[in-house]
Amino acid sequence: MPTAARKRPRNEDRIFTALADPSRRAIFESLTRGEAAVNDLTSRFQISQPAVSQHLAVLKDAGLVDRRKDGRRVIYRVEPRGLKPLIDWIAYYRAFWTEHVQRLEDLLDSMPDDAPDAPDASTRPR
Amino acid sequence: MPTAARKRPRNEDRIFTALADPSRRAIFESLTRGEAAVNDLTSRFQISQPAVSQHLAVLKDAGLVDRRKDGRRVIYRVEPRGLKPLIDWIAYYRAFWTEHVQRLEDLLDSMPDDAPDAPDASTRPR
DNA sequence: ACAATACATAAGCCATCACTTATATTTAAT
DNA sequence: ATTAAATATAAGTGATGGCTTATGTATTGT
Numbered sequence: 001m002p003t004a005a006r007k008r009p010r011n012e013d014r015i016f017t018a019l020a021d022p023s024r025r026a027i028f029e030s031l032t033r034g035e036a037a038v039n040d041l042t043s044r045f046q047i048s049q050p051a052v053s054q055h056l057a058v059l060k061d062a063g064l065v066d067r068r069k070d071g072r073r074v075i076y077r078v079e080p081r082g083l084k085p086l087i088d089w090i091a092y093y094r095a096f097w098t099e100h101v102q103r104l105e106d107l108l109d110s111m112p113d114d115a116p117d118a119p120d121a122s123t124r125p126r
Numbered sequence: 127m128p129t130a131a132r133k134r135p136r137n138e139d140r141i142f143t144a145l146a147d148p149s150r151r152a153i154f155e156s157l158t159r160g161e162a163a164v165n166d167l168t169s170r171f172q173i174s175q176p177a178v179s180q181h182l183a184v185l186k187d188a189g190l191v192d193r194r195k196d197g198r199r200v201i202y203r204v205e206p207r208g209l210k211p212l213i214d215w216i217a218y219y220r221a222f223w224t225e226h227v228q229r230l231e232d233l234l235d236s237m238p239d240d241a242p243d244a245p246d247a248s249t250r251p252r
Numbered sequence: 253a254c255a256a257t258a259c260a261t262a263a264g265c266c267a268t269c270a271c272t273t274a275t276a277t278t279t280a281a282t
Numbered sequence: 283a284t285t286a287a288a289t290a291t292a293a294g295t296g297a298t299g300g301c302t303t304a305t306g307t308a309t310t311g312t
Binding site: 253254255256257260261262266270272273276277279280281 | 283284285286287288289290291292293294295296297298299300301302303304305306307308309310311312
């Protein structure tokens with residue numbers, strides 16, 4: 001069947017917003033060291049369990065983490081492809097100043113991605 | 127098992143918060159097309175001049191833009207090295223989750239179907 | 253000198269956010 | 283069957299953030 005428009009929302013907006021909060025970024029960073037249940041994460045930080053759950057919901061909505069049920073626990077893990085829109089955003093604008101930042105080239109060349117899309121300009125100039 | 131000691135400054139904080147706002151990101155993106163005065167930027171968006179100045183102040187504080195005076199105008203331009211902490215952040219944690227993806231794939235290869243094992247208990251709280 | 257222009261800062265308003273406690277829901281343990 | 287545990291959601295609250303208008307400070311033009 002011919003696929004119609006792949007009009008995926010692909011919001012780098014949610015990603016930037018999700019990672020802007022230090023607690024949320026700390027939770028994400030903690031998950032890069034291995035998957036963990038909500039209770040595990042709650043014990044690692046000094047915020048309440050609902051706060052952790054809310055942060056995880058934001059991260060999940062941004063596509064940065066995924067979850068799986070294990071009995072009465074919910075195991076969260078990093079979604080490896082979640083940072084792709086962020087990398088694409090950087091890749092798109094790299095053309096304008098890339099000659100000054102060779103490390104960016106190095107990083108982007110080592111990324112296992114294919115043909116980054118142009119980040120969407122939902123806030124367009126007039 | 128990676129026990130990442132914290133020896134990395136967290137200056138990506140301001141960058142994430144600076145880029146989290148769509149208007150501010152739009153201003154930054156606009157500056158990638160060339161340097162511009164505040165008045166130029168104000169005419170491109172539908173927000174007031176003080177709002178533009180405030181956004182530019184946040185971007186400058188994050189190290190994403192720099193400015194130069196030209197008569198009574200202030201010309202803003204992208205600071206090429208400004209995104210480096212962001213790129214470093216991605217590169218740093220990318221190493222972790224690619225490692226974990228590999229570990230997960232190895233696990234799935236060696237173990238067909240049953241008994242998901244316990245989450246990593248060696249992750250230490252801060 | 254005076255007026256106009258370009259920008260920054262101040263002050264206030266309103267929406268959003270990150271947190272809390274309380275509660276509902278699902279699953280496990282006894 | 284009860285109780286406990288793990289998590290999500292609801293509701294409320296204080297703080298923060300982005301916007302506005304008003305005003306201050308340089309700089310240019312006449």
